Amino acid sequence: MPIDYPLGWAGPREKVLDRGATAVAHPNIALIKYWGKRDERLVIPYVDSLSMTLNIFPTVTTVRLVPEGQADTVMLDGTSASGEQRQRVIAFLDLVREMAGRTEPAAVDTRNSVPTAAGLASSASGFAALAVAGAAAYGLALDPTALSRLARRGSASAARSIFGAFAICYAGRGVGAAADLSSYAEPVPVAKFDPALVIAMVNAGPKPVSSRAAMRRTVGTSPLYRSWALSSKADLSDMQAALQRGDLEAVGEIAERNALGMHATMLAARPAVRYLSPATVAVLDSVLQLRRDGFAAYATMDAGPNVKVLCHQADAARVADTVHGAAAGCSVVTARRGPGARLLIGAEQ
Ligand code: ADP
Ligand code: DP6
Ligand code: CO
Numbered sequence: 368m369p370i371d372y373p374l375g376w377a378g379p380r381e382k383v384l385d386r387g388a389t390a391v392a393h394p395n396i397a398l399i400k401y402w403g404k405r406d407e408r409l410v411i412p413y414v415d416s417l418s419m420t421l422n423i424f425p426t427v428t429t430v431r432l433v434p435e436g437q438a439d440t441v442m443l444d445g446t447s448a449s450g451e452q453r454q455r456v457i458a459f460l461d462l463v464r465e466m467a468g469r470t471e472p473a474a475v476d477t478r479n480s481v482p483t484a485a486g487l488a489s490s491a492s493g494f495a496a497l498a499v500a501g502a503a504a505y506g507l508a509l510d511p512t513a514l515s516r517l518a519r520r521g522s523a524s525a526a527r528s529i530f531g532a533f534a535i536c537y538a539g540r541g542v543g544a545a546a547d548l549s550s551y552a553e554p555v556p557v558a559k560f561d562p563a564l565v566i567a568m569v570n571a572g573p574k575p576v577s578s579r580a581a582m583r584r585t586v587g588t589s590p591l592y593r594s595w596a597l598s599s600k601a602d603l604s605d606m607q608a609a610l611q612r613g614d615l616e617a618v619g620e621i622a623e624r625n626a627l628g629m630h631a632t633m634l635a636a637r638p639a640v641r642y643l644s645p646a647t648v649a650v651l652d653s654v655l656q657l658r659r660d661g662f663a664a665y666a667t668m669d670a671g672p673n674v675k676v677l678c679h680q681a682d683a684a685r686v687a688d689t690v691h692g693a694a695a696g697c698s699v700v701t702a703r704r705g706p707g708a709r710l711l712i713g714a715e716q
Contacts, residue, residue: 387431388503388713392495393705394481394488395420395527396564396667396675398622399603400629401536403586403596410523411546412538413586414599417555417606418527419564420534422705424481426492429474429712430460430504436472443477451577459497459521466517467505482571486642486671488528490578494521495528495708503713514708515552522578526552531707533557533610535603559613563683564702565664565676567690569646571698578670581633581640588637595628619665619677626667644672646694653693657686 401416433440441448441456448456460473477496483489498518502509509517511529519526519536527534530552539550576584585592602625609617633640647668654676657664664678664686678686683701691699 386504387429388500389427389429389711390496390499390503390708390713391425391427391711392492392499392525392528392708393421393426393531394424394492395524395534396488396669397524397527398618398667398677399599399606399625400669401523402629402632403582403592404523405538406542406546407583409543409547409550410520411550412523412536414596415535415538415603416524416527417533417535417603418524420528420531420705420707421564421702423700423702424479424487424492426477426479426481426489426496427711428477428493428496428500430497430500431474431476432471432504433474434471436474439472439475441475441477444479444483455521456497459494460501462520463498463501463505463507463517467502467507469505473501473504482568482573484573484577485568485571486574486578486669486673487566487568487571488524488669490522491524491528494518494525497521498525498529499708499710500713503710511707512551512553516547516550518708519550519552524578526550529708530554532704533560555607555610557610557613560610560615560618561680561704562615562618563678563680563686565678565683565686565690566700566702567650567674567676567694567697568699569644569650569674569694569697570672574642574671576640576670581636581642581670584638584640585632585636589632589635591632591635595632598628599625615663615677615679619663622667622677623665626669630668642671643668646697647672647674649694650674650676650690650697653689657689662686 395418397418399417401412403413515526515529526536533555536552654666687699
């Protein structure tokens with residue numbers, strides 16, 4: 368019987384195992400945000416962050432070794448990647464090859480189901496999947512902690528998508544190798560907290576300024592950045608306690624203030640970075656109205672105009688209806704906690 372390989376894989380299974388690997392990872396949404404790097408080359412954050420990995424929008428990535436090839440090839444969503452997008456993948460493969468002591472070029476084929484570069488965490492699912500598939504393809508034996516460190520080098524938010532449900536990413540201590548070693552993600556065990564996250568997509572198009580460029584400008588020019596980073600430490604410990612209590616109201620309040628504070632740092636950058644659009648604000652108003660009507664609903668926004676609303680699962684349909692009505696043309700999808708990154712095809716090393 369023919370085997371139905373994903374992404375158009377054809378040849379015999381042994382060959383697939385021998386020369387490539389396929390992995391899946393889901394985006395995550397931070398309840399305590401990462402914003403700003405203290406080391407750009409090693410991708411070391413200034414602040415710890417804490418997130419929920421989603422059960423929707425998987426990215427599936429195949430890395431196939433091409434020993435006879437001249438250079439890496441990168442397909443993103445069915446078309447050949449170019450410019451910055453291609454460079455980021457190649458730099459990441461270079462790192463994997465250096466760690467593995469290998470030199471062969473690779474053919475990467477990656478497909479997002481989340482809109483790419485829209486503030487819905489495509490870099491998180493993208494680089495988590497690439498870390499898992501790339502490590503397996505090049506024969507690197509890495510435990511989940513080491514995989515999260517590797518994923519961080521592609522995009523710091525990706526470190527958290529290695530793990531399912533709730534995960535914390537440490538900013539780490541020291542510089543150079545010490546910083547690299549101490550900046551990784553790990554699961555946050557949370558027994559009794561399984562909320563819904565209603566995602567209001569007001570604009571699924573690519574953002575004008577990447578997260579990377581926006582946070583660089585914020586760190587470099589925003590007078591509000593330091594005080595947000597400081598207050599984020601207190602937000603994190605409050606958040607950890609609220610999660611352990613399973614206290615949705617507290618989790619939501621802390622997540623909302625942390626995100627609005629992050630956007631304030633960007634608005635104060637020179638020139639300002641403003642991701643929030645009139646449609647974003649309309650959705651935020653509808654979330655306030657939901658609270659006045661007695662629903663526990665709290666908003667968070669990333670580097671983009673789309674709004675994610677945390678609420679009880681029992682209220683998700685009502686919340687989805689309300690935010691849908693708030694902004695013309697807005698599409699709504701509801702997520703909950705989802706799985707960590709994993710290998711679909713290829714040998715575990
Ligand atoms: P987002 O909010 O979607 O995470 P970012 O600005 O952080 O936006 O990152 C978007 C960039 O991440 C893309 O332009 C591309 O360089 C990279 N990216 C997204 N998806 C993938 C993927 N599946 N594989 C490799 N790189 C990806
Ligand atoms: C607002 O991880 O996308 O979504 O490390 O430069 O790739 P790079 O940035 P990225 O930044 C995410 C910022 C955020 C908050 C978060 O996910 O913690
Ligand atoms: Co990103």
